[in-house]
Amino acid sequence: MNQHERQIQEITRRHFLGQCRTGIGAAALAMLCQQGASADSLLRAPHVLAKAKRIIYLHMAGSPPQQDLFDYKPVLNKWNGEPCPDEMFAKERFAFIKGHPKILASPHQFGQFGESGTWVSQLLPHFQTIVDDVTVVNSMFTDQFNHAPAQLLLHTGSPRFGRPSMGSWLSYGLGTENSDLPAFVVLVSGEKTPDAGKSVWGSGFLPTVHQGVQCRTTGEPVLYVTDPPGMTRDVRRRSLDALRDLNEEMYTADQDPETLTRISQYELAYRMQVSVPEVMDISKEPQHMLDMYGAKPGETRFANNCLLARRLVEQGVRMVQLFDWGWDIHGTGPGNDLITHLPEKCRLADQPIAALVKDLKQRGLLDDTIVVFSGEFGRTAMNEERDGSKFLGRDHHPGCFSIWVAGGGFKRGATVGETDDLGYRVTETPVHVHDLQATLLHQLGIDHERLTYRFQGRDFRLTDVHGRVVPELIA
């Protein structure tokens, strides 16, 4: 076992390590504490001054069109329906557009809101009320134009499978603040998991203890957290007591410290059986809170997940990752077009998102909690018109897109970065996906170049060999 492996084992051992009830368990804890690191995280102190402790990432899977929500481009109206300039398609690789595409203006109105005068689409009336707590970034870009690779790049720093996701890195680097809950929780709505599957919250080569734990709003909140049918909590308690007796007997015989860890992990599991369902139960929230989010207990909906995100970070979860599927606005039919579908998606997402930011703020959590809203890439300024479709829609576009960040030491009421008149390429303050990652880690007290993990003989990090902290975003 090399030094690295030892350390991983140590971190793993302590990752969830809580209090043991009696005798040998307490001795185990004491012994483990003597053995090595004294905290359950890799970083015993931050690399840089941490502004934030936790992060909520709202991923609109499929990628909403920036021209219709945040990046106001009146010039598009002038050219609407005209063939786009050659340079916009000649050397580009598109997923679906064929031939010479035509410019597509946004069919939705824009206005300026808040003291900051931030431009926002009419589709987001609630977002209009929180703009002064938010930094809109119109100059994001990526290098992937297919969903799965782009989502992987966004969450793992690489377009290929096999790398740890940002939440796993945070769990590995910062550990958890609540040993009764996982450090990294994932909530999914829109009926489907993201295109890249569970790898976008996978732990890659990091120990599996760091992978995102998907909490579900129907069925068991965490897989296997419920006792088997016919077993009461009392039976479970008595059986775990017997199990502890057997394990202690084993420890007396073999004296393997791992046995002590096993004892404590079973005790933690027992506590999680209570703590997880409790935090996941939104029915105890007051009615006005449910109304504020538009949440309905017992359903799988994005609004519920926003409320849960607040409950989870309140309980010390390090990262809450929300995926809402259904933002892939191609315009091949009314189910994914700009006129019918996008307003419907916005209607379902706008209110809970604004509620989340307001709720965090009123609880004083927004100062050290980052909220990010993004898709995985942008969408074209041209109408896709796949197979001559009459529905309006936009193809995938890696060259620019809009996101917003709030809280956690980011600027409030700012709009950063610019694109050209047609909203096609970044002209000012380009922010690559790796730059965003570097900046998020920075706010959490981590130097993205120094949170590394050796695998297959190479030191890996979230931002691969790229990324820079973007000072323009930071307050």
Place this chain on the structure above:
Amino acid sequence: MLIAALAGSLIGAASIRAQEPVHYARDVARILSNNCFTCHGPDEKERKAGLRLDRFEGATAPARSGAAAIVPGDPDGSPLIARILSHDLDERMPPESKGGALPPESIALLRSWIAQGAKYERHWAFEAPVRPEVPAVPAYADRIRNPIDAFVFARLEAEGLAPNEEAEKGVWLRRASLDLTGLPPSHDALRAFLDDDSPEAYEKAADAMLASPHYGERWAQMWLDLARYADTKGYEKDDPRTVWPYRDWVIRAFNDDMPYDAFTRDQLAGDLLPGATLDQQLATAFHRNTMTNDEGGTDDEEFRTAAIVDRVNTTMQTWMGMTMACAQCHTHKYDPLTHREYYEFAAFFNQTEDGDYNPERPLLKVPTTEQQQELDATRDRLREVRKALTDAVDPAGDRTKAEELVWGPWYETGPLAAEDFDAAFDRDFGPEAQVDLAARYLDGAAYWKGRSDFENGKVLAIEGENSAFYFYRTVESPRLAAIELSIGSDDALKVWWNGELRIDEKSHRGVAADQNLLLAAARPGVNTLLVKVVNGEAGGGVYFNLRDADFPPALAALLEVPESDRTDEQRTSIETYQQSRNEAAELNQKVAKLEAAIPEVPVMRELPEDQRRPDYIFEKGSFLNRGEDVSAGVPSVFNAWPEDAPRNRLGLADWLVSEDNPLTARVMMNRVWERFFGHGIVATLEDFGTQGDWPTHQELLDWLATEYMAQGWHLKPMLKMIVLSETYRQSSVSTPEKLEHDPFNVHYARGPRFRLPAEAVRDQALFVSGLLSEKMSGPPVMPPQPDGVWQIVYSNERWVESKGEDKYRRGLYTYWRRSSPYPSMVAFDAATRDVCTARRMRTNTPLQALVALNDPVYVEAAQALARRAVDEAGVSTRDRAQWIFEAALSREPTERELDALIDLYRSEFDHYRENAEDAVVMASNPLGPLPEEASPHTMAAWTVVSNVVMNTDEFLSKR
């Protein structure tokens, strides 16, 4: 604020004391490369002061200043040390901008190294292993069973550690059985072994386990992680891929103890072997386990090159324990692998036909044994039937083709209504005696009309209840020919051929093709066909087609003989011919169906010479940036290319398994060692390069590697030697002293003890409960999985729980979906198989506890174990508790352990007696209803006890 994230290591550089030999490659290179090489390394452009420190010549030659940086043997006289120690910040190396002062341990190492002569030796792993002498260890002479022990005990003696006593027999058997077969010993095997006092007992047991088919299943798991085997293609759609025949090939290869050189050749280049067998071609699926991206709008070339990169990394990783991934974008920072060499290596894999296509190609049909047997039998029968055809009728002579027949137009008359169905069928309305197209029937109400809309092969609708319809046409033939007509009708049917009634079918039916077949002789010239359809109630219809005309003339001659005049022999010939023909048609269909069901597996196939792709460097690793051209080759730091070897994958395989290759045998032996002892002799299984860990027992590793090759690359003898060694037989009991001296057991003063791999955790639970299916091979199965785990975009794939014994198959047969692997397996650190995985982590988490406590699979196993105990053990509580414990753990419980179980049983017995409904559920959901005579609260209480035993640390571990 700077934080040292990594603490010192017990076996790393920090433990090297001043007097011990310091190795450049092990101890020094890392310090110099991390701190000095940026300005004083291989890169001429960046070099400062004319000094390079990566070579002896550079470090000891006068630099621009006139002095040499290093004076071998004299650290105090070496400017290098003086500059490192300098308090003057302008003088001190490395400068603040490059990291600042070195830590004292590093400086101490540099000093010792210079004092010892500043030798720049090559990295140990790049030199071929030399068979070391087996040391004599007189102190433990009586305990040394084979050379493994000699190497290990010699080190123990040097470390001042004493080996543990041998583990109890039963403990060894469970340990070895889990290691060799992935399953604990059966009750009978344990008894037999404990009763066998002969000196050969251990060897006999080892041989039996190595001969078990479960051996292949267990060791295939190791290989499938490397091969990144999965049942789906990865990326967004992650659609199913049929590649399980490859998984079964791996299992067979291990069970057959296929030598590793052949195993290597077949997988890397089976298709290139002369006269490649089906199995050899199948083996090449190893490198078709790369992911393919079927997402809409993706660039196939992008993902083809991603697969090539994966093949390069996987090949190097699997056979040589080297990571090449760094060199994809730039020359490796630490290991002597250049950017160019990466693409020379990649060129071996750039010439295969596959290319991220959907559907995948090329594919190889790989029938299962049963499929092949059935196919062979069907084809044999087909041959017999064809022979019967020719025997019945002389096959010679001019056959008639369908297009030589000239069909006249259809005429129809009808409906000709009658009082009822029978009357309509029996009555001749006129045309039956003689067709006259000018005639009128039913007092002139019906007459012949042209029906050009009555097309061959299509149903024509007719209307009229209890009515007859006549259809008439002519056909002209160039010669005497046999023809076969296909006719269908709704409802009844009569057919006259050349005026002779040939079909008389009184039935009520819907119309379809081929309801009646008529084999008839068409004379030269005009022939007549009259069809009568009688419809009963509602609408009706008629169908007509020419089925075949391709018959031997001899058959036509036979048919031309009026039926009443035919001899028995003629009649038999016609019947035999017809029957054989029908059977042949059926057999042909069956062959087609069988062939369609044969799994088609993606395999490697080389492009033809004229379609070869250009090989070039990807600048910065991107396939869009074409750099210089390259041709296939291997990195120069390793063994030379074998003479006469072809410059293709086959030559590459030969190079890998050459006896001169420094790594192949070592890497495999190290990997195997890790499975037995929990960590490798080189702890970094995935990195034997300069950044990897130094071997703890290099001589042992080299001995194993050379022995492996001497054994003809057979694995079984090596595994047998390991399990029979005294090193392996030691008890795993630890002591505070041993923990203090060697917390991770790198010196092996005690036996291995660590958690079982994911598959074994599952397999063992099913095995001890008696649920495990021993069925081997075949398509992947879907054991119970919670609803909603699979929710996949753009895919209709569903998890459909397997039925019967397929619910209880070994873990390696579980459907492996890359984007959503089986949750309970993931909890126990199974790899996702996205990429080659040399080593799995071993974590210890509460999520594992939740799986083993609550997953219905494990609850069901507890229920089954409880039922077995009540069935098979005595009636006393004590007997049953003891039986459960022994069944699960292969040893007798201590009194305290037994008491804990008995106490638990009693409390739960009382609880469930009070809670009858819960008792039934606890004992039977999901396993199924209890036997009638069983008491629910007894069974529920034993289920709880079994669940506890199957969650003990001991059960989840190998000890």
